[in-house]
Amino acid sequence: MQKIARRAAELIEKHRNHTIEIISHMDSDGVSAAAILSKALDRRGIRHSVRFVRMLYQDVVEDLEPSDLTIFTDLGSSQLENLGKKFRGHSVIIADHHEPVRAEGWPELVHLNAHHHGLDGVQEISGAGMAYLIARELDGNGRDLSALALVGAIGDVQNAWGKFLGYNQEILKEAMEAGVIRKSKDLMLYGRYSRPIFKSLEFFTDPYIPGVSNSQAGCIWLLKDLNIPLRDGGGWRRLADLNEGEKQRLASELIARAYLHVPEELVKFVPGLIIGEAYTLVKERDWPMLQDAGEFSTCLNSTARHEQPLIGFEVAKGDRGGYCRAMINLLQQHRRSIARGLEFIDSGGIQRGPRGYLQYFDATGVVKNMFVGSIASLALGNARCDPYRPIAGVVRENGTAKISARCSRLLFLRGFDLSKAMRAAAEFCGGEGGGHAVACGAEIDENKVPVFLEKFEELLLAQIK
């Protein structure tokens, strides 16, 4: 793997006076991957341009113009055949972790893919990790870029079980040695450095914690009960401000309460979802929302969802001025849209599938389709929702329905896989779908929504049996 990464680095050096373009995936991992390589190229004084695409569909590939050297990060391996039609004969680097298709390469192609080296690209290394391998060869001092490689891996939910696996462990080790990441055991709450602790608790919904998930008043009571002050001299206390004793009291109480609610066969998984490894970007002391690697990743993801990945890209490369402000604006917009969506859920937006198992909502006209997934996640903690059943959300725009589905990680631990059912149901309706076992999506013709829901529910019911 290292050898191929070195060949890629050499190819980049060889083209230092030619045109170079980085083309990356428009998501948190892809943004991180592009930022890593771009920084490494900058440090070597090599000029280049960057662009992001959603997918390398045939029509997208046709619109691309080969540069003297084109570098694909976090995509390319599964679309090698499409790429070959346009790029055969041109210098190309692919650095990807998606499953490669069987297709002929060409002599000027350097293809670096996790799967070719016995790594599981789903869990063990991300697109940003693959880009990091090249950056490390290109720039001997590139070890600090490992932090971004981990931010990308989290974007692809590669730390789903509370820690990193496989080669990500290696990268984590390098990040700690380089002094850019600190690892600690902590509660798995969002907003470690950026939100008051009661807020972080309120939004914790997987697993569902009775009296805590979605209940601000309940969270405040709980903290009082546990003798954990909400404020100190400086203002609201955040998770990061709690001392060890306070964190332990809180963790035990959350686990005890979750036990009361979780189906018995899942009880053993609960502690692992509440306590896990937290990763702090040591150098981001002045930027609370970038201090926690998971939150950093969410920030990048929101710029990609708004189709403004270049904002996230500049922030990932280090901008803390205009781009960072633009990103904060996007996040605020994002929150407002999410709040609108949750109001809709609260006012009775949840419906049942034809067989009474699936929960779903149709938020067409309430929010834009890019928010449907976030709202589905949060809706799972809503009092009107059963947290141990999957939920799907639909938003129809311009004739196309975007569907997102979510389920508790506990269901996945029981062997449930939403993405399988999603893909099959979408294909059944002539659309496309996929994603992760607990979070996935599809796009289909808007008239096919009822058919889709029926099929999806049928497939899910079959999985439970």
Ligand SMILES: [Mn+2]
């Ligand atoms: Mn990826």
